[in-house]
Amino acid sequence: MSAPTTTAVPTGKPAVLRSEKGRRGRRGGYGKGGPLVYAVAAVVVVVTVAPVLYAYLGGFRSNAQLAASPAGLPDPWVLDNYVNVLTSASFWRYAANSAVVALITTAVVCVLGVMAAYPLARYRFRGREAVALVFTMGLLFPLTVAIIPLFLLVRDLGLVNSVWGVALPQAAFALPLTVVILRPFLAALPKELEEAAMIDGASRIGFFWRVLLPLSGPGLVTVGVLAFVASWNAYLLPLLVLNDPASQTLPLGVASFSTQYAQDTAGVLAFTSLAMIPALVFFLAMQKRIVNGLQGAVKG
Numbered sequence: 001m002s003a004p005t006t007t008a009v010p011t012g013k014p015a016v017l018r019s020e021k022g023r024r025g026r027r028g029g030y031g032k033g034g035p036l037v038y039a040v041a042a043v044v045v046v047v048t049v050a051p052v053l054y055a056y057l058g059g060f061r062s063n064a065q066l067a068a069s070p071a072g073l074p075d076p077w078v079l080d081n082y083v084n085v086l087t088s089a090s091f092w093r094y095a096a097n098s099a100v101v102a103l104i105t106t107a108v109v110c111v112l113g114v115m116a117a118y119p120l121a122r123y124r125f126r127g128r129e130a131v132a133l134v135f136t137m138g139l140l141f142p143l144t145v146a147i148i149p150l151f152l153l154v155r156d157l158g159l160v161n162s163v164w165g166v167a168l169p170q171a172a173f174a175l176p177l178t179v180v181i182l183r184p185f186l187a188a189l190p191k192e193l194e195e196a197a198m199i200d201g202a203s204r205i206g207f208f209w210r211v212l213l214p215l216s217g218p219g220l221v222t223v224g225v226l227a228f229v230a231s232w233n234a235y236l237l238p239l240l241v242l243n244d245p246a247s248q249t250l251p252l253g254v255a256s257f258s259t260q261y262a263q264d265t266a267g268v269l270a271f272t273s274l275a276m277i278p279a280l281v282f283f284l285a286m287q288k289r290i291v292n293g294l295q296g297a298v299k300g
Contacts (some may be wrong), residue, residue, distance in 0.1 A: 001005070007177040011175055047223045052276070057269030068266050081270035092272065094244070094253030095278070097163065098232055101249055104167035105174065105231040106224045113178030114186075114216060118208060119185035120179065122194070132183065138176030144236060161244040170231050178223040185219035186212065193235075218289060225286040250275045 057083050058066060060074040085091050086094075119125070120132050150169055159165030171258075189212065197207045213220075235251040243246045248256070254275050258268045 007115070014078040014204070043075045048163050055269045055276075058266060059273050061265065061266055063266050078266070081266045082274065084267065085271050085274050090253065091274070092255075094248060094250040095275075097242075097247060099278075101163050101167050101170075101234075101238075102228045102231040104163060106165065106228045108171035109174045109178050109227040110224050113175055113182055114213070114220060116175065117179045117182035118212065121183045122212075132179075135176045135179040135244055138173075139180065141173075143173050147236060147240065150237070154241055160241055160242075161247045162241075163247070165241045166234070166238050169237060170234060174223075174227045174230060177226065181223050182216070182219050186216055189215055216297045221286060221289045225283065225290055229283050231278050232282075233289070 021182070055073075055178075056105060057074060060077045060079070062078050065074065065078075099238055116135070120128060120135075130145060154165045154169065157165070159168075188254055193208065193211055193215075197211055202210065234249070235255075238252055239255075240251045242252060257271045260268050
């Protein structure tokens with residue numbers, strides 16, 4: 001172990017220099033993580049990004065290039081695969097259906113979620129914790145467990161081949177996570193705001209619409225983005241409910257395209273890559289807001 005050393009500076013005052021261990025740590029540039037943490041993080045990044053990058057680059061190659069060198073780069077770069085997908089009417093029909101389902105799901109989740117989280121966060125009443133526990137336990141039941149009874153219910157309601165038959169069940173299964181995130185977020189808002197609004201004559205409903213909703217924007221953005229991305233990527237429920245090709249969503253379109261053009265590997269990669277772009281761009285654009293909303297929920 002090396003002891004800290006001192007030296008004289010031009011001002012005549014002694015200055016304490018960093019120890020040899022401290023200098024080695026700064027020169028190494030690892031901070032508090034250490035090389036093992038960085039190595040594990042690098043492996044995780046490569047495993048996560050490599051398949052996505054392979055799909056995007058594969059769309060710029062021909063089938064002959066993929067057969068000759070599966071891991072090579074495009075040479076020359078082929079744009080026909082992406083052009084064919086973008087000029088396909090079926091691709092835009094699938095994308096429009098996915099957008100409608102995702103927007104309906106997001107709207108229902110945000111409206112019902114904040115309305116359910118508001119009383120659980122701001123008021124004390126008998127059974128409040130029991131109701132909150134029901135929402136929390138909802139996180140333990142994935143959609144796949146109840147998919148068959150859910151499909152029978154959707155069929156009995158006459159919502160087969162309807163966007164509502166997909167959007168409403170997806171919103172119902174997204175509500176537990178929404179309430180779990182929004183409840184501590186809303187509870188963290190100062191009580192003095194509500195008291196000041198009451199003194200000014202606002203009712204509880206007026207406080208909810210005029211004060212609480214604008215202040216809960218970061219939390220609503222967080223749950224909205226999570227619900228939108230989950231709905232956009234949903235596959236199992238749309239597979240059972242949407243049998244008509246005219247009403248199918250983009251994940252079903254990818255499966256249908258890959259089945260119909262199984263020999264066109266480059267075309268399938270291009271179709272899959274374009275199908276991932278909207279959700280990926282939306283998530284990256286809202287990433288900072290998601291983190292802010294989750295931090296508010298954790299602090300609450």
